[in-house]
Amino acid sequence: MLSRVADSIYWTSRYIERAEAVARFIAVNLNISMDLSTAGNQQWMPLVTTTGDDDKFSEIYGEANKRNVIEFLTFDRNNPNSILSCLINARENARSIRERISAEMWEHINRFYLMVKDVGDAEGILDDLPDFYEAVRNSGQQFSGVTDATMTHGEGWHFCQLGRFLERADKMSRILDVKYYILLPSPKHVGSAFDDLQWGALLRSASAYEMYRQRFGRIVPQNVVDFIMLDKEFPRAVLHCLTRANESLHAITGSDIEGFTNLPEQRLGQLRAEFAFTSATDIIARGLHEFIDDFQKRLNLVGESIGTTFFSLQAAA
Amino acid sequence: MQGQTQTTGLSEPNLIADYDVGEFYDEMFSPGGSPRTNCQLLYEHIQELTSNDLRKRKTAAERSMIRLGITFNVYGEQEGTERIIPFDILPRIIQGEQWSWMSKGLKQRIIALNMFIDDIYNEQKILKDKVIPEHVVKSASSFRPQCVGLKPPNGIWCHITGTDLVRDSDGEFYVLEDNLRCPSGVSYVLQNRQLMKQTFPGLFEAQFVRPVDDYCSQLLDALNSLAPENIEKPVVAVLSPGIYNSAYFEHSFLAQQMGVDLVEGRDLVVRDRRVYARTTKGLKAVDVIYRRIDDDFLDPHVFRKDSMLGVPGIIDAYRAGNVALANAPGTGIADDKVIYAYVPDMIKYYLSEDPILPNVPTYVCWDDAQRDHVIKNIADMVVKPANESGGYGMLIGPRSSSEEHQKFVELIKANPRNYIAQPTLSLSRAPVIIDDHLEGRHVDLRPFIIYGRDIYVLPGGLTRVALRKGSLVVNSSQGGGSKDTWVV
Numbered sequence: 001m002l003s004r005v006a007d008s009i010y011w012t013s014r015y016i017e018r019a020e021a022v023a024r025f026i027a028v029n030l031n032i033s034m035d036l037s038t039a040g041n042q043q044w045m046p047l048v049t050t051t052g053d054d055d056k057f058s059e060i061y062g063e064a065n066k067r068n069v070i071e072f073l074t075f076d077r078n079n080p081n082s083i084l085s086c087l088i089n090a091r092e093n094a095r096s097i098r099e100r101i102s103a104e105m106w107e108h109i110n111r112f113y114l115m116v117k118d119v120g121d122a123e124g125i126l127d128d129l130p131d132f133y134e135a136v137r138n139s140g141q142q143f144s145g146v147t148d149a150t151m152t153h154g155e156g157w158h159f160c161q162l163g164r165f166l167e168r169a170d171k172m173s174r175i176l177d178v179k180y181y182i183l184l185p186s187p188k189h190v191g192s193a194f195d196d197l198q199w200g201a202l203l204r205s206a207s208a209y210e211m212y213r214q215r216f217g218r219i220v221p222q223n224v225v226d227f228i229m230l231d232k233e234f235p236r237a238v239l240h241c242l243t244r245a246n247e248s249l250h251a252i253t254g255s256d257i258e259g260f261t262n263l264p265e266q267r268l269g270q271l272r273a274e275f276a277f278t279s280a281t282d283i284i285a286r287g288l289h290e291f292i293d294d295f296q297k298r299l300n301l302v303g304e305s306i307g308t309t310f311f312s313l314q315a316a317a
Numbered sequence: 318m319q320g321q322t323q324t325t326g327l328s329e330p331n332l333i334a335d336y337d338v339g340e341f342y343d344e345m346f347s348p349g350g351s352p353r354t355n356c357q358l359l360y361e362h363i364q365e366l367t368s369n370d371l372r373k374r375k376t377a378a379e380r381s382m383i384r385l386g387i388t389f390n391v392y393g394e395q396e397g398t399e400r401i402i403p404f405d406i407l408p409r410i411i412q413g414e415q416w417s418w419m420s421k422g423l424k425q426r427i428i429a430l431n432m433f434i435d436d437i438y439n440e441q442k443i444l445k446d447k448v449i450p451e452h453v454v455k456s457a458s459s460f461r462p463q464c465v466g467l468k469p470p471n472g473i474w475c476h477i478t479g480t481d482l483v484r485d486s487d488g489e490f491y492v493l494e495d496n497l498r499c500p501s502g503v504s505y506v507l508q509n510r511q512l513m514k515q516t517f518p519g520l521f522e523a524q525f526v527r528p529v530d531d532y533c534s535q536l537l538d539a540l541n542s543l544a545p546e547n548i549e550k551p552v553v554a555v556l557s558p559g560i561y562n563s564a565y566f567e568h569s570f571l572a573q574q575m576g577v578d579l580v581e582g583r584d585l586v587v588r589d590r591r592v593y594a595r596t597t598k599g600l601k602a603v604d605v606i607y608r609r610i611d612d613d614f615l616d617p618h619v620f621r622k623d624s625m626l627g628v629p630g631i632i633d634a635y636r637a638g639n640v641a642l643a644n645a646p647g648t649g650i651a652d653d654k655v656i657y658a659y660v661p662d663m664i665k666y667y668l669s670e671d672p673i674l675p676n677v678p679t680y681v682c683w684d685d686a687q688r689d690h691v692i693k694n695i696a697d698m699v700v701k702p703a704n705e706s707g708g709y710g711m712l713i714g715p716r717s718s719s720e721e722h723q724k725f726v727e728l729i730k731a732n733p734r735n736y737i738a739q740p741t742l743s744l745s746r747a748p749v750i751i752d753d754h755l756e757g758r759h760v761d762l763r764p765f766i767i768y769g770r771d772i773y774v775l776p777g778g779l780t781r782v783a784l785r786k787g788s789l790v791v792n793s794s795q796g797g798g799s800k801d802t803w804v805v
Binding site for chain 2: 001002003004005006092095096097098099100103106107110111114155252310311
């Protein structure tokens, strides 16, 4: 497969996943802030912080109120990670590989983009926010479905999977971080009705509520961390994402899953192994935020090495 | 089966009733206002529809074009300016016998043009025999001295051609120009047909419309036939300048329909006079390239040195016979509008036949007598630069002010070689849905011809419509739309 095509498939899938994740971030925050009526504007800055774009935000908007944060994360073309920017990028990438993806995939992305763009162009969006973010989340999920059902499960599809699962692993860890920022885990809250509400909202925004309940029953913060980070079978859990990404990486190169033949295989394999052999207790003992921070840095290194190994045009020259 | 009684339409005005054929040849109606024989079925069908129905179908068709992303990019406008080509859902119908004759004429023309290109870059017999003045050829900006001596596979240079035809008030078809570089528009023909099947399914069932669906198979066959002989399963690719090119949709569409790679210059590299694509598993050899990049940008080693779109060394690989290019570099010489004036002479010279399809009478301004005639009659003429496309830089005499006439007189005098002039034709019109009724708009026709082992002419072609009232310019970059073309 052409390096450029692989690059575009990978990023199309990452951007769609990212748009979906940003919608989930905002949805969880909307949900939480409804129950924190006294907290006012303070609850919105952490959201920007978790996406890692605080400098850009402060530069453009200054004050972190609901309207500003939502505009910045959803429709601002100057924010490369806003939902609209993600869809523009996904669409540009998909447009450059239309002949390699199914017609349904392209049409879905195009429709998804037009939907977000139209809402962004319209007035009075703030009233219908929950519906809109739900629509974004659904469209993101539908893209996975359409892709699985219409694209040959060959090399291109594996690049798609790789992009999707790496992005999802990154963003799921950040969703945990949102909660961390909003309510620094404090022992006195643990087990309270209030805490139940908060963590419940977080699980819902990750589409993990029912599956969590089936495994653990009661909502206990440590178990939530366990489920979101370390569950082997839940498709949005970080460990599961790393496992699936690793499988696709090896399917692309055709190498044995038990070893490595290039840098991305080595880095991703190590990272996955650490997740497979750690526990929620260990993570919390180390500090949840520090753990997530370190994880994201290492995940970025995996991404970089994928770029240099497969996409960089010079590499093949 | 019993159903609800249809009452709509009875109180609405008939949308055809007030249609004015005007002073023009109308593609659907004879001068008296009755439908032409081939259009009878279509006429009856739309008679049954209310203007509301028609509009609904039109909107549905346009909406599905946006959904499918069938768009083109407009140069000189902001990034992301994608537009759909406005699509009129009333088909333009061409009678089968007339089409057979046109198709024969197109084949004849392509054979002669191909012989001309091959001759010009090799023996130059036609120049030695003084059928075409040597200086006319050598001064053409699309003449490529770098291509002299090239011998493309099977002696074919122009594999894909789009020839623009117009119908004058006498009802005759004339060739307006030949496009042998990278003619675009065929993807719209194929997509328009898909849309029409959704819009008027009943009409397709009621009459036989010649199918266009095998274009991409024909194209792939032709491309495969160019591969170097020792290659058993050739690797074919479509080379595009990228997503910001106005015809990007088409490049992508054709690659997709043929199931081949769509590549950009940066995806290709030349090693030891072979062309390779950079893939996730290293370099992969490419045997045939349908290039949609102009000669100028194809290879910075040979043509424009500042080209970022091309592939350094690709012409060298081509010379070595290790890669085939369609169309061959150098074919643009036949696009030159001064050369166009000599095509009837070429047909007689190479084939000893009379041209089946006539040219529009053309005055070449490098010739003193012809130039004087043009300048004297400039108010009645259409003046075109020899080497522009997209309808740019031309003068339509009867529609222009005397200042503009004067400006073109100066332009012609300053660079006579660069201009031709033709009498202003009265282009035929076809009915188009405007709001709630029909109005006549000028149309042309671009059939597509593939020259592989045999010659294939796509039945019909792209009908372009000048949507602005009274306008004669059909180019999509200047407010043109399209219609499906039915050969019945």
